[in-house]
Every structure is written in structure tokens, then in C-alpha cells.
Amino acid sequence: MTKAIEKESAAQKKNNTSPTVEPCSLVIFGGSGDLTRRKLLPAVYNLVIDGLLPENYSVVGIGRKSWTDDEFRRVAREGIEKFSRQSLQEDKWEEFARRLHYVSGAIDDPDMYHGLRTRIEEIEAHFDLPGHRIFYLAIPPTSFAPSCQGLQRAGLIYPPELPERVSRVIVEKPIGHDLESAKSINATIGEVFDESQIYRIDHYLGKETVQNIMVLRFANSIFEPIWNHKYIDHVQITVSEAEGLGTRATYYEEAGALRDMVQNHILQLLCLIAMEPPYSLDPDVVRNARMEVLRCLHPIKGKDVEKFTVRAQYSHGKAHDQEVPGYRREEGVKADSTTETFVALKLFIENWRWSGVPFYLRTGKAMPGRASEIAVQFKDIPEILFNTNPEARQAPNVLTLRIQPEEGMSLRIMSKIPGSRARSHPVEMDFKYGDAFDAPSPEAYERLLLDVMAGDASLFMRRDAVEASWAWITDILQGWKDHGGKWLPEYPAGTWGPVEADKLIETDGRQWRLV
Template structure:
């Protein structure tokens, strides 16, 4: 594993990237937070790295009346505050000339006629070939009128057409249960072919998440032992330091299971547990992930209390800042049973993973913002250096850190220098920023580039979305049958409720300290 002192300089131009054709990107919700904080900064960074197509147009569409210049000023502020690379005035001026804005209501048919006219006008003036990408950064309730409006205005293109293409990006959440997910998929599927639909989960664009497949399938030391014979268990953690804050209204309807487990954590589980795909073709990779979801053991009413824990944060402090309890947050019902923390013990019932538990946990108002996949290997026999039952050796752990600092570590046992035969666990660390000499691209940069190239490998297919919701919906229904009026609690700034500790301690294991 590379040491921290080694630095490898790799320019973006050296990367093997699919060809990207000139296109028009239309952002529904263009005046919103996601466009300002994530999407426009991502496009700006792609330009700095020389990865944007030579010709392009970005058209924001929102309810707020704005001129092109006002839109450019608003998103410039977002680039200054949120871009991973500093704003360069000359580059920004060139970039901003490709940014435009149109005000309109999503449920007004006239909006789409005006959108078509504006898109065609921009494509003529910028000599663009008519390739269009529609990014739905809007609530799921607006998906239907947008898809229907695009179809009626002739903006959706011919189903499955390769040139000029029309593609649509759907932001999560894709539904709130199996029924609503199917409804959204039906709406988008009536207008667009599956090959045109990109269901985005920004976690799948993170460098360490992409590296999971490389670690497994490009290193001969791991794949032979990546199974139930050598792996004791897997922990997947996504912790958030913030409370619900201004998202209380949304969160009250969602909860941690819907908001994080259904998409982020299950997708990480799929990458850890999938069988080796025979190629990197998008559907081959997604077929391998789909098989994992099919093999998940259902968690039903009879065992939901043994395999899941849900809780809410109470008043506490995080990094010295007071945080009110969840039920005291503005927009939250005083008798709410929405979980802000969830822990799940689950099993992938196939030959490779028979008997290996996967422990998933995520929560709000925890001590720090961190995400990690940790694969713990089985203990060695209690002989030789592990002969002392009072102090068994620490097991080997491969930990892939997704945030805040991307990298991975491998814990091994080493001999302590000296005259006595002492051992001690040590960690071999790899950090992306230190080794490769530049910060990793933001997730939205990679994913937007993938859509432009038509590469759907990192996007969820319809069957996978519905399979994950089918598994999650069983848990939701089981919780509803329990009828709990009060959930376990944990003070803000702590690592969750004692019930979550018991979930894993009952198996003789413990949560990792992040």
C-alpha cells in the first residue's frame, strides 16, 4: 500500500474517459440550493479540468423570476463558496457566457413551449447538435407534470435515440415506499426509455465508493478471501453531525431508513457484496448489484425488533454548540415517531456470504460527519502469538473511508521492537489527497460527466430501485405494526442509543470508533 510520503501526480487529461458530445443541460429547480451549491460548481470544475465538451449550454429553470445576468451572479456566489477549486475570473467569465435562465411553473404547459423555443434558440446561436439533458432537482410530486410537459412539447426525443439524445436525471428520493417508487418509475418510463433515465445517488460518485470495485477486483490479495470463510462481518456507517435543521419538514416524512439506508447504505452494501462482473458494461455491473438485493434476507414483523433499532436524538451539544431535541425542532410533531437514527443487522443469503452479518448504521446529530465501510476478518486461532485468551489479538480490518478524508486503511498485527516478543495492532494508511497530489473530484462532477457520456454504471436501474424499496417497505410495515409511540433516545453529540450497542454486542462484536 502506498505510503503517505509518495506522491503521484496525475493530470485529468491522463484519465481514460468516455467521449462527451456537446449538449444542453436544463436544470429544473435551477434557482434552488442544489444547483447553486453542487451542480454549477461541478460544471465549473469540469471546465477547469478540461473535461467539459467544447460547446455546451446550461439553462436553469425555476419559479423565481430572474434575468440571465441575475442567475449568473447567484450561481457565481455558489462557486465562490462551494467549488473545490478557486474561482479564476477569466475562466468564470468564459463559463458564465454559457449560463442562461428561464422562469416558469412546472405544471404550466406554456412553460415547456417557452423552454423548447429557448433551447432551440441557444442551440442555433452556440451551434449545438440538439443533445439535451434534463436534471430534475425538484420534489418527486413534480416529476409527472415535468415528464408529461416535456413529452407534449416534443422535448423528450425519440425513445432510446442515440443522436441527438434526450436524457433525464432523477434526484432522490425516488419514492417513499415501493408503491410510490413504482408510480414514479411508471411516469418517467412512459416518456423515456430506461436507457435515457439516470437515477442519481451522489454517494456512487465519491472516489472511495468507486474504488471499492478496484480494491476488490484489481488486487489478487483480496478477492480469494472475500467470503464467509475469512470475513467475520461488515460494518457500514454513515454519520451526520448536523441535526435536521431547515430540512425538518422533509425529514419528518422520510426518516433515516428512507433517507439514507434505502439508497446510500444499500448501494454500498451491493458494491461490497456483489459477485465479480465479467465486464464494466453498465448493465453487467448493475446486474451484479441487483443479485445482492435479491439475496437480502427479508426483515419482517416477527424479527424486526431483533434486527433493527430506531431512535431519536434529544437535547445535547455538538462541538460545543447546543442542539435541541428532535421533537423540539421547528416543523416536527411533538409526538413524532420519525427515526433520526437507525441500525440494521442484515444477511446476504448466497454462497459467498452465508452467515456473515452486515451491520448498517446511520444517524443525525452524531459526534462527527463520517462515512466508512469496514470489513473485519476472522480472528486467528488461539495459538502462538494469540495464545493468551485474556488479551486476544485485534483482528485484521480493511476500512474504506468515504468522508470526510477519502482513503483506506488496513489494520495488521506487528511485532513491537525490543527483546520481548510483544505484538501490537498497527494501521497502514492511504489518503487520496496525499498520494495523488490533488483533491478528488466532487461526486457530482463525475456523475454529470457520466450522464453526458451516456455511462449508466453508477446510476440505479429501475429494478434495483424497486427491489431496495421492497426490502425497506417490509421494515416500515413491521415498524407500523409494532405501533411504538415513543422511540429510544440518544443525546445529540453521542453515537446513538444503547439499544444499537446491544444489537451488535449480543453477537460478541462492537461498533468501530470513527
């Protein structure tokens, strides 16, 4: 059996090729920032170690700190040693470090961009690079406009119809705080870059389990026939964070859980689990299928927010043996803040496939653990044979996709308990990426950076999808503004949310899963 599996795996590897990546320069705005040190530079290093990048490439960091190339390399090494998926290898590091460069300057300084162009052209000439450039905006949204306009004025961007010189831009969230601001940001970037050159990144879409949703649904004949309202009772999506506010008061007071997690991460998970089968894997075909889900979301407007949403704040409690103050007592938070640290939603997708199937979403801070999962619960079997006892109903079948911390999936089925009596008991068929494959799963940023370099936009949000998700979210925000109270319900830090969230789902005769 093992030899047969190995033979099949070898055949599959032969058919699966890695994305074709041309030699290029990755230019990171925010090069001295935390995201670059913790995620981006370790991601590029891991791609090098795995042999997925061409021999020729360069990385240029841009930041306000007055670093030299060597200081940038020192910080990069520290980040790789601490955060990289793979350990630092001295021989690989020496070659990698040679390709790291740094430009010091302010984003709103026009002179910086002319110096940047000169430096990039020198690096491209030194490494014999063809001029393909990827610009990563790891900076606040307020800096998107001056950075894009500066690049354009300095002649650093090539038009999309020039295939021998590729220019692409990666945009980090948040893309706005409501519909109007999202439109403004999109318009600003769109004045400089063509839509085909813009990659709006959501690191959740780079996680292995998230990528596996399409494979699970459309590469297995057993699921698609039952992936509809006839067989599925409901779907739960949970994204819980164990930590509290930390040092993010300035950002979080303006954002809240709905903007921070639901508008991007959770709605993207919803689109993947609910989308119709695309007719090909062409990036725009896949993104069209995801977009249709957003178009079919039943709007939650006005007083409907009281029926379909719950928001709350964490109060004083204990999480992971650490005392956590109440949200309104955190440093930097207003004493009368109505910013939600928890939100639960019940929504419906108004199309043929999902008619009448509720989707329950929840996310929060200061919860018992860090976890993300999608649970698809199938309908109960008829009340005959093994499900006749009204006091002990048979547990339903549930397909669970675990996104973090331990990526994998499980399917709960009923099995007979050994013995002479016909008794059944739920058992889990469990799959874990770490156990099934020899190598650890690549980090999300590794896959996403590789896709940008290869020009594959499948896992990135298009402008219309960003604005459609904000339109849906903005209705809820307006409903809260018009019908919300001065004080929000509270839940003790270290618990799974307020009792109001339990009532939201229990009113329908269902319960939240224990994650």
C-alpha cells in the same frame, strides 16, 4: 523508486482515457434552487476548468423566480466562489457565464414548455450545438410527472433509437417513500423516457472511495480469494451526521433515517462491497451484479424487526459545543413523533459467498461527527502462537474504507514490537487520497454529470434496483408500524446512538467501531 512509480503512472495515464462527451445542453429544473447553486453549477464549472467538457455546451436553468440571464449568472458566480472545488478564474468565468441561461416559469404551466423549446433551439443554433439534451430534475417528486409530460408535449425529447439527437433525464432522490410510490414515480417517468435514458442519481456513488471499491476488490489479487464467509467475520457500514434536524422538519418527519439514508446511500454501499465480480465494466453488467445483492437480502418482516433493527431519536444534548434540543422539541416536529433519527440494522445476504456473515448498518443525526466508512473485519487467527492469552486477544485485521470526510483507506495488521520479547501490536497501513495524489478529488456531482453526458449509467440506479430496495425497506416499515411502540429509545445529541444499538451487536460478541 520514485522514477519507477512516475514511469508506471505515466503508462497508466496513457491507457486511461476520459469519457467521451458530446456537445450538449444541460437543462436544470430547479435552476433557482439550492442544489443548483451549491452543487450543480460548481460541478459543471470544475469540469470546464479540468478540460473535461467539449468547447460547445450550454446550461439552462428553469425556476419560478423571475430572473434574467444576468441574475442567474450572478447567483452562479456566488455559488462557485463559495462552494467550488477550484477557485474562480476570471478568464474561464467569462466564457462559462456566456453559456448560462435562465427561463422563468412554473412547472405546471403548459405554455412554459413551448417557450422553453424556443429558447433552447435559439441557444443551440447560436452555439452550433447538435441537439443533445440532458434534463436534470432537481425538484420534488410531485413535480416529476408535470415536468416530464410538459417536455414530451413540447417535443423536447427524442426517442432512444435516434443517436444523432440524445435525450437523457437525471432524477434526484427521493424516488418515493415506499414501494408503491416508487413504482408510481418510475411508471410516470417511464411513460415519457425509455429506461436507457433515465439516470437516477445518488451522489454517494460519485465519491472517489466508493468508486474505488470495485478497483480495490477486482484489481488486486490479494483480496478476492479472501472476500467471503471463510475469512470475513462481519462488515460494518456507518454513516453519521453531526447536525440535527436543521430546517428539514417537513421532509424529515415524513422520511426518517431508514428512508433518508438506508434505502439509497447505505444499500448502494452494501451492494458494492458484497457484489459478485462482474464479467465486464459494461454498465448493465455492473448493475446486474449489484442487483443480485438486493435479491439475496434476507427479509426482515413482522416481529423480526425487534431482533434485527433498532430505531431511536436524539434527545437534548450538546454537539460541537452547540446546544441541541430533543428531536420532538424541534420546530415543525410533532410532539408525539415516532420518526427515527437513528437506525441500526443487522442483516444477512443469503448466497454462497456471504453465508452466515452479519452486516451491521447504522446511521443517525446529531452524532459526534460527520463520517462515512465501511469496515471489513476478518476472522480471528487460531488461539495459538501469538493469540494464546484469553485475557488479551489479538486485535483482528480490519480493512477500512473512509468515504468522508477524509477519503482513503487503511488496513490494520499486527506487527512485532521492537525488543527481545515476541510481543505484537496492531499498526495501521494508511492511504489518503489527499496525500497520495497532487490534485484534490473531484466532487461527486462532477463525476456523475460527466458520466451522464458520456452515456455511462454504471453509477446510477436502475428501476428494478430502486424497487427491490424499497421492497426490502417497506417490510421493515410495516414491521415497525405493526410492532413498534409509541415512544422510541433516545440517545443524547452528540453521542453514538442508544444502548439498544450497542446490544444489537454486543449480543453477537462484537462491538461498533469508533469512527
